[in-house]
Amino acid sequence: MLMTVIPIAYALVSLAFLLSFWRLIIGPDAPDRILALDTLYVNTLALLVLLGIHLGNAIYFEAALLIAMMGFVGTVALCKYLLRGDIIE
Amino acid sequence: MRRFLPHPLLTLTLAILWLLLVNQLSAGHIVLGTLLGWLIPFVTSGFWPEAIRIRHPLTLLHYLVIFLYDIVRGSFHVAYLILLGPARLRPAFVQVPVMLKTDLAISLLANTISLTPGTVSVLLSEDKRTLIVHTLDTDDADAVVADIKQRYEVPLKKIFEEGID
Amino acid sequence: MIDILLSILILTGAIFTFIGSLGLARLQDFYTRLHGPTKATTLGVGCLLIASAIYFSIREDGISLHEVLVTLFLFITAPVSAHLLGKAALHLKVKSLAATPEQENDTPPSPG
Numbered sequence: 017m018l019m020t021v022i023p024i025a026y027a028l029v030s031l032a033f034l035l036s037f038w039r040l041i042i043g044p045d046a047p048d049r050i051l052a053l054d055t056l057y058v059n060t061l062a063l064l065v066l067l068g069i070h071l072g073n074a075i076y077f078e079a080a081l082l083i084a085m086m087g088f089v090g091t092v093a094l095c096k097y098l099l100r101g102d103i104i105e
Numbered sequence: 106m107r108r109f110l111p112h113p114l115l116t117l118t119l120a121i122l123w124l125l126l127v128n129q130l131s132a133g134h135i136v137l138g139t140l141l142g143w144l145i146p147f148v149t150s151g152f153w154p155e156a157i158r159i160r161h162p163l164t165l166l167h168y169l170v171i172f173l174y175d176i177v178r179g180s181f182h183v184a185y186l187i188l189l190g191p192a193r194l195r196p197a198f199v200q201v202p203v204m205l206k207t208d209l210a211i212s213l214l215a216n217t218i219s220l221t222p223g224t225v226s227v228l229l230s231e232d233k234r235t236l237i238v239h240t241l242d243t244d245d246a247d248a249v250v251a252d253i254k255q256r257y258e259v260p261l262k263k264i265f266e267e268g269i270d
Numbered sequence: 271m272i273d274i275l276l277s278i279l280i281l282t283g284a285i286f287t288f289i290g291s292l293g294l295a296r297l298q299d300f301y302t303r304l305h306g307p308t309k310a311t312t313l314g315v316g317c318l319l320i321a322s323a324i325y326f327s328i329r330e331d332g333i334s335l336h337e338v339l340v341t342l343f344l345f346i347t348a349p350v351s352a353h354l355l356g357k358a359a360l361h362l363k364v365k366s367l368a369a370t371p372e373q374e375n376d377t378p379p380s381p382g
Contacts, residue, residue, distance in 0.1 A: 021277040025284035025318075032291035032311075039294050039303075047359040048300055054351055055294055055307040058315055058344070062287045065318045065337075069280070069325050077322075077336060084340055088347040095354035099361050128336040176345075180286060180313035183305050187293035196302050196368040219349030220312070225304050226349070227356025228371075237371050239301045239356065 022070050029062050050094045057087030112150075114157055116142040157209060160267045168260045172217060175256075179222040186223075186242055199246045201236045201253055203229075210265040211236075217257050224249065272328060279321035286314030299367045300359050308352040316341050 036059060040052035061080050068076035110116065116139070123138035124130060146153065159165055186194065201218075205211050211233060215226040218238055228237040243249050293306025319337040326334035360370065 017273045017277050018280075021280050025280050028284040028288040032288045035288075035291040035295040039291075045300060045359070045362065045364050047355050047362065047364055048303065050358075051300070051303060051307060051355055052294060054355075055291055055311060058307065058311050058348075059287060059291065061340070061344075062283065062315045062318050065315070065322050066280070066284075069322055072329065074326055074330075074334065077340075081336075081340055081343075084343055084347075088343075088351060091351045092354055095351075095358045098358040099354075122339065125336050125339045128334060129332070176309075176313060180309045183293065183309045184286065184289045187289055187296065187306055187310070191296060191298045191302070194297070194302060194367075196299070196366075198301075198368050198371050200371060215353060216346070216349040219308055219352050220345065223305075225301075225308055225352050225356060227301070227304075227353060228360055237360075239304065239368070241302055241305050 018069075022066060025066055026063075026070075029059060029066065032059050033063075046098055047095075050091060050098075053094075054087060054091045057083060057090075061087075110143065112146040112153055112157070114159070115146045115153070118142070119145055157265075159264060161264050164260055165264050168257075168264065171256070171260075172220075175217075175221040179220060182222040183241065194242050195244055197240050197243055197246060198227075199224075199238045199240055199243075199249050201238050201250050203234055203236050203258070205258065205262060205266060207265055210261050213265075214257055214261055217261075218253060221257075224253070272324070276321050276325055279317050279324070283314045283317030283321065286310045286317065288314075290314060300364045301356065301366050301368065304352055304356060304359075308348050312344055312348040315344060319344075 033056065036052050036055040040049055040056065043049055060083055064076045064080040064083070068074060068080075119142035120135075120138040123141055124134060127134050203211060203214065205214060211229065215229065215236060218224050218226045218236070223241045223243065225239050226236055227239050229235075230237070238249070238253070240246075240249055287310075290306045290309075290311030293310065294303050297303045297306065319341045323334055323337035326337075363370070
């Protein structure tokens with residue numbers, strides 16, 4: 017059961033990747049692109065968690081945690097840049 | 106007491122976070138977690154001017170249950186609207202007057218609004234009195250405001266700000 | 271039994287992740303796009319993480335709860351990112367389907 021569901025989940029998350037990537041390319045504004053990038057981070061997180069369950073290896077969790085943190089910091093930094101034209105004041 | 110343990114709640118939270126992070130419950134890690142939980146608020150106490158006080162733990166619990174339920178409800182709502190297509194949406198900006206005073210309560214309110222059905226908070230006015238909220242599908246702005254105030258703001262006010270004016 | 275529960279959680283998670291991105295690609299203006307990734311994707315990944323926590327708790331000895339940490343982190347940061355993005359979009363006067371509220375003065379407050 018589980019091993020039939022996981023490929024379907026892979027396919028759905030990969031489609032999510034493509035859709036976010038499409039938005040990243042066409043924009044049209046900077047906030048759209050940052051939102052797409054943020055969504056890509058979260059999609060990567062989903063893919064890593066799926067990979068962890070599929071391979072039965074908990075080591076991917078550490079990578080997922082780091083991506084979650086770096087993704088958030090990156091999004092905030094980019095938004096700060098749009099708001100103030102500067103990241104560190 | 107205040108001087109050596111400035112934020113007891115933060116200490117507890119940090120200790121639990123440490124135990125979750127190492128993912129094991131051994132005596133050594135409990136000691137290390139408690140030590141970190143004490144040391145970090147102590148060193149950074151300049152950033153935390155006032156301690157958080159929870160006045161009604163039961164109300165907080167009730168609020169969390171409503172919050173979790175609304176996250177699930179909100180996701181289904183958004184999923185439904187997305188599948189229905191963009192043509193049917195009636196987006197609007199709504200101004201929600203905020204009566205909360207403390208920063209923590211306001212940020213919790215904004216976060217709750219963003220995770221619950223049909224609304225994302227986008228801007229807090231500089232005097233912290235109005236929160237501008239984007240709703241995905243509404244034709245009655247007043248109902249949205251009333252719902253937010255009654256469902257989330259009243260309990261938050263009770264939990265964090267009872268007796269403050 | 272647990273197998274079925276895990277399958278349902280994984281499938282729900284994947285579907286919500288997909289719908290979040292679908293909203294991002296499909297909707298018309300930035301502010302409506304903001305809703306999909308903030309809510310649907312966050313719940314989707316939350317479901318996947320809970321499935322992972324249950325899976326590793328059963329497979330290995332002892333409870334595996336560190337996935338809860340990422341879930342919590344995600345649920346705290348997703349609305350913050352959305353708020354900042356919305357604020358940046360209002361600041362840049364991004365095109366919107368809804369009438370945008372009056373912008374007062376855009377001068378940044380003094381840092382601190």
